[in-house]
Amino acid sequence: MDFQSFVDTFSAMTCIISIEKLSDVHFGNIRLVAGNKAYISSIEDTKNNMIANQMVSNKFIPDSPYENYIPKDLNFEDKCYRCAVLKKPSHEYIHPERYSFWLDMYFMPLESDVPNKFYCSYSQQVTIKADSGMMSNLSAETSSAVIETCIKLRGTKNFKHTMDEVIDDIRAICDAKLSCILLTNEQERTCSVLCQSSAPDVHVIPMDQYVNEVFDNFYDIVETWKDTIAGSTCLIIKDQYDMGVLKERNPIWFDSMQGADVNSLVLFPLEYNDILLGYIWAINFDINNTMKIKEILEITSFFLASEISNYQLFNKLEIMSSVDQLTGTYNRNAMNNRIIRFVSEKDPKPNCYSVVFADLNGLKQANDTNGHIAGDTLLKNAAKKLMEVFPECEIYRAGGDEFMIIAVDLPEKLIFDRVERLRIESENPNNISFALGHYFDDQGEDIRVAMRTADERMYADKERYYAKFPERKRK
Incomplete structure (x- = not known):
């Protein structure tokens, strides 16, 4: 011709x-x-x-x-x-x-x-x-699978649970032994398993255990995947020839797959607005269905990336609205919302609770003497100390140098002993110093009464502290 x-x-x-x-x-x-x-x-x-x-x-x-x-x-x-x-x-x-x-x-x-x-x-x-x-020009089978996934994602109130269902569906459609979605964080060089599904007759190490325990840092392998895909839309390994190419491109990853008995793989990056969110893959599938699997994962990954991006954005906004960006504790907005839920009984009513107010001593002096960077460092160290002393409690930054702790269903003596230990440590000028007030309730009283009483006791403790150490009083 x-x-x-x-x-x-x-x-x-x-x-x-x-x-x-x-x-x-x-x-x-x-x-x-x-x-x-x-x-x-x-x-x-x-x-x-x-x-x-x-x-x-x-x-x-x-x-x-x-x-x-x-x-x-x-x-x-x-x-x-x-x-x-x-x-x-x-x-x-x-x-x-x-x-x-x-x-x-x-x-x-x-x-x-x-x-x-x-x-x-x-x-x-x-x-x-x-x-x-052009993207919607799909086979009837693929269209049905993608539509079902989209309906589940759009109608969910529990994103994690729905993703477990979605990855189960994807594994079943691919007739694969294992399917997984792995999320990545390039800035922190970390990765985490969002969801995974394995066939009933397959006994494998859970991916989160594989990621966190088998490797010192699994991200070291994950970051090589992009170069291994080599500018294509995905990576498909279906036979020994493809495995040979993988061995040549990425011998370390090849060895890890050999150790996990992987003989076929389809791997898609999950990208949204040119940002890599993670990867979705299926392993050990019927290679006769390779093109069908590729078509399904290709279009499904497009929608999954969008939903994952929205989920992560929502979480970031939720964190920004409830977490103090300087100290890592909850902020005043989160504290107010918690009190509203407490009073309205939207949150489960506890058998008992404690409220502790902790006012940081010496912040003004640190700001005046060494500048606001030193003051910020003191606040961060103060928050870290409170997290160490009250690890299972809710810690809020209520104001500039004031923190509030809520301890739910913990014995009064446990919290009292911790407050007293912190008060004694606060009298050492080399330690972080707090004025402290504590209130315990097991009678179902209004938490606002507990807060007011703890606050009054905290100010009384501050007066006691400055009476004992007048040279440390703020000026």
Whole structure:
């Protein structure tokens, strides 16, 4: 066939791809045999074509390996093999990490008269932004699975519980032995398991245990995944050839997967607004369903990333509205809300409770003498001390140098002994010093009475403290 004349009949960017078949499951070089003017321009015209600016090489040479133009991509190779050798046409709309645009890709098988050499045509169109119409062009099975996931996510009041259900569904659809969503924090270099699901007949180490105990820092491996995906949309390992590529790219990760008896893997990054939130994966699945699994996870990960981002944003806003950013204790807003819930009995009524007021001595002197940075350091150390003394209690920063502690269903003597210990320590000028007031209630009184009484006792303690140490009185 005159491939050049054939591709020249296309107006869209089109090329002919050849693939050498070495055995039933292995193949050799994948080459770009010929390209029409639009396709060659996408490689060579760096001045007017944005694709050309993102190619590895800008000189199109007929019958050259595809790796001359894009990095080795197992997904691209698999699509070429399925189309050219297995005669399965395919269409895909994707956003590879290596590009700043979306690709609408079409593969069509062609006949060949050369033994063990197969051909397909490849056409592509480019969109700068995601086209929802193209993204929704899915099979009925995939659409049903994605819609069910979206309905669960939209209607949930318990995000964690719903994610457990979603990952169970994904594992079942993929017929995989294990599925998991791992969240990452690039700034803190940490990762955490959001949810996981394993088949009933599979006994594996829970992923959170694997992440936290098997490795000193699992993030060291996780941060290599992006380079291993190598700018593609995902990573698919389905046979020993793919495992060989993984071993070459990432030997440490390869060894860890061998140790976990992983023989197949599909891994997708979860990204939202160009921010990596984590990864979703399925392992040890029926490789005959690879393309279906890829299609389902590809579109599902798009919606999951959006929901996870919203969930994390909500948590951040909730923390900002309830946590004092300087000391890490709860703030006055959280304290007021807690008191309202206490009084209205929206929170369970305790059998007993204690209220402790702790006013930090010496903050004004620290600010006046050494500046506000020293004052902030003193406040942070004071909060840390209270957290150490009252680890199971609620600690609030009620004002500038004043903290309130609520202890629920703890014995009066336990809290009293801690307050007295802290009061004795406060008299040492080398220690952090507090004026303290304590009130215990086991009669179901109004907590506002307890707060007022504890506050009065705290001020009485402050007067006692300055009477004993007049030289430390603020001026």
